[in-house]
Amino acid sequence: xxxxxxxxxxxxxxxxxxxxxxxxxxxxxxxxxxxxxxxxxxxxxxxxxxxxxxxxxxxxxxxxxxxxxxxxxxxxxxxxxxxxxxxxxxxxxxxxxxxxxxxxxxxxxxxxxxx
Amino acid sequence: xxxxxxxxxxxxxxxxxxxxxxxxxxxxxxxxxxxxxxxxxxxxxxxxxxxxxxxxxxxxxxxxxxxxxxxxxxxxxxxxxxxxxxxxxxxxxxxxxxxxxxxxxxxxxxxx
Numbered sequence: 001x002x003x004x005x006x007x008x009x010x011x012x013x014x015x016x017x018x019x020x021x022x023x024x025x026x027x028x029x030x031x032x033x034x035x036x037x038x039x040x041x042x043x044x045x046x047x048x049x050x051x052x053x054x055x056x057x058x059x060x061x062x063x064x065x066x067x068x069x070x071x072x073x074x075x076x077x078x079x080x081x082x083x084x085x086x087x088x089x090x091x092x093x094x095x096x097x098x099x100x101x102x103x104x105x106x107x108x109x110x111x112x113x114x115x
Numbered sequence: 116x117x118x119x120x121x122x123x124x125x126x127x128x129x130x131x132x133x134x135x136x137x138x139x140x141x142x143x144x145x146x147x148x149x150x151x152x153x154x155x156x157x158x159x160x161x162x163x164x165x166x167x168x169x170x171x172x173x174x175x176x177x178x179x180x181x182x183x184x185x186x187x188x189x190x191x192x193x194x195x196x197x198x199x200x201x202x203x204x205x206x207x208x209x210x211x212x213x214x215x216x217x218x219x220x221x222x223x224x225x226x227x
Contacts, residue, residue: 006158034215043204043217044159093158095215104208104215106151108158 002028004096006107013084014115020080021110023094030096033077034104035069038091050077074099084114117142121205121218128195128225136190136221138179138205146207148172148181148188153202153220162190162203195225 003026013019023033031052036044048064050056050071058064066088068080077096081088093109122137140148147166151159163172168183177192188205205218 041220041222043219046214046216049214095159103161105161106159 002026002096002098002103002105004094004105004107006092006094006110008110009108010111010113012113012115015085016083018080018082019084019112020078021092021094021112023077023079023096023107025075025096025098025105028096028105029074029099030077031074031099032097033071034095034097035067035077035079036093036095038093038109040091044093047079081112084112086114088112089114117146117207117209117214117216119205119207119216119218121203122221123219124202124221124223126221126223128223130197130225130227131194132225134190134192134195134199134223136203136205136223138188138190138218140186140188140205140207142186142207142209144209145183146209148179149206149208149215150177150179150188150190151204151206151217153204155201159204195223197225197227199223200225 005024007022035047038044047062048056048058050069056069071077095104095106097104149164150162152162163174165172165181171180179190202220202222204220208215
């Protein structure tokens with residue numbers, strides 16, 4: 001089946017630094033990718049939707065200058081958490097929508113811990 | 116707006132017990148409905164889906180039927196195994212829409 005990868009799978013960083021998370025669709029093209037955030041024992045909250053070659057659409061309450069999203073190709077989207085703080089610690093999950101069939105596939109997630 | 120409400124957990128069952136996790140939805144139009152499973156430390160995996168009323172999704176012994184009259188998509192399995200222990204999310208995707216809305220998740224623990 002279709003595979004979505006995320007890198008890194010986990011990252012620990014100091015407060016004030018920036019962290020980039022990559023999301024790749026490995027065997028299909030994704031015109032649309034989604035970024036979710038999941039707090040412990042809670043559901044996924046959609047942060048933003050990114051379409052290849054255009055600006056991301058952010059959900060209400062999500063700071064676009066804080067969470068920079070780039071979707072430069074049909075197989076890669078990146079999320080950069082800028083000037084990270086401990087409250088940004090979370091599990092970040094991306095998903096990619098198959099261009100041909102419209103099915104959404106999820107990545108394995110990236111656990112970010114900000115000290 | 117469109118939303119999903121699912122049964123609160125946690126749910127603890129003995130092996131071979133019958134499982135039901137309730138899920139109801141609110142939507143305008145005709146959404147697609149999904150169940151996802153998340154094993155500890157991992158991302159979400161699609162378990163099953165249904166795209167129109169009366170469709171039944173099934174996979175790995177799990178099944179759910181899209182009930183438009185009751186706006187429900189309850190997940191069932193006749194005999195659970197220890198390996199089914201995970202968090203289960205009900206979700207909907209509005210018709211012709213990229214977005215996906217998730218329920219709160221239900222944690223299932225199956226004991227030997």
